[in-house]
Amino acid sequence: MEVTLKILRFDPLKDKKPRFQEYVVEVYEYTRVLEALIWVRENLDPSLSFRYSCRMAQCGSCGMLIDEVPRLACKTLIKDLGRDEVTIKPLPKYRVIKDLVVEMDDFFEKHRSVKPYLIRKNREEQEKPKKFYVQLPHELQRYLNYGYCIVCGLCSSSCPNFDSSWEYLGPQALSQAYRYIVDSRDEGFEERYEVLNSNSGVWRCHFASECSENCPKGVEPAQAIQMLRRMILSFSFKKKLSLFSEKIHRLSKQ
Ligand code: FES
Structure with missing residues (x-):
């Protein structure tokens, strides 16, 4: 035809x-x-x-x-x-x-900004691991869906938020941050916290879900962003609580 x-x-x-x-x-x-x-x-x-x-x-x-x-x-x-x-x-x-x-330079720059790789707190261990990091099937399941990302940019090009904010990191970068944060071998949540919680981070998402709709590999970036939000809120709350407890402790000693 x-x-x-x-x-x-x-x-x-x-x-x-x-x-x-x-x-x-x-x-x-x-x-x-x-x-x-x-x-x-x-x-x-x-x-x-x-x-x-x-x-x-x-x-x-x-x-x-x-x-x-x-x-x-x-x-x-x-x-x-x-x-x-x-x-x-x-x-x-x-x-x-x-x-x-x-031109996709900006897209890849955003991808790099969330440090899409495993981070260990001990940098020497990161460069020269001395053991295997055993992972159980249920630990693999936590990030497997997000590991299918092929960095094609279809999700970010579908996202309506870019029309109002070009600085937004976008669904691709955020879902990849989530992919590494929930990996049992990663210890980099705090290192990524600032960028994820910034003006260009997770709070820009309006949950239109076009990203998940159009991903050719079935990745769910919209879901990853909501999970990141929950992690960030819980981390911020714990941080504030510990600052508050320290303050109370100091005052009680005066
Ligand atoms: S040519 Fe590689 S994804 Fe289409």
């Missing part, structure tokens, strides 16, 4: 504003959007730009807005879209470099 790909194109070096360009492509039962784009570039228009690598929903580089929904092009079957015209745009909330390729 023939399908028309309606692609939003923009080259900041040549174009004043984005414009749609249409390409007619022959597709089959298992043709995915990425394969159709590759066919267009190889046969019709070598100037069309898009990003991809693994072709198997693992590297997270082929995210784009397909029929107004953030999706991975390599995972999306054209037949599942159920239309003979498919609209393809770059992921929203990111600056367009060219056509479907967007």
Whole structure:
């Protein structure tokens, strides 16, 4: 069957504003959007730009807005879209470099800001572990869902909060903070506390849940953010209580 790909194109070096360009492509039962784009570039228009690598929903580089929904092009079957015209745009909330390729430096910077790795209080132990850190199945279950994140950015591009606050860390970074905090081998909650509890942290989330809705790997960032909120509230309360007890103790000694 023939399908028309309606692609939003923009080259900041040549174009004043984005414009749609249409390409007619022959597709089959298992043709995915990425394969159709590759066919267009190889046969019709070598100037069309898009990003991809693994072709198997693992590297997270082929995210784009397909029929107004953030999706991975390599995972999306054209037949599942159920239309003979498919609209393809770059992921929203990111600056367009060219056509479907967007700038993701800020996104990765936010990911790094929550320290997405295991932290031990003893830094020497962190660098040179002397033993295996045994983990039980139920401990693995606490973070397994969040470990499936492929850092594709679809969740953050779905999040309506970025329209009002660009500083917001976003669902991807926050869910990865949660993934490490609930890992039984990690001791880094206090080290991440400031950034998570800041103006750009968990309190920005309005629980729209678009992030969880659009994650191609079934990760639940919206849930992770709510769990982080609970942890932060409980930690802040304990901190205040201990300061208060210290004060009472000091006063009673005077
Ligand atoms: S090409 Fe790697 S996720 Fe699509």
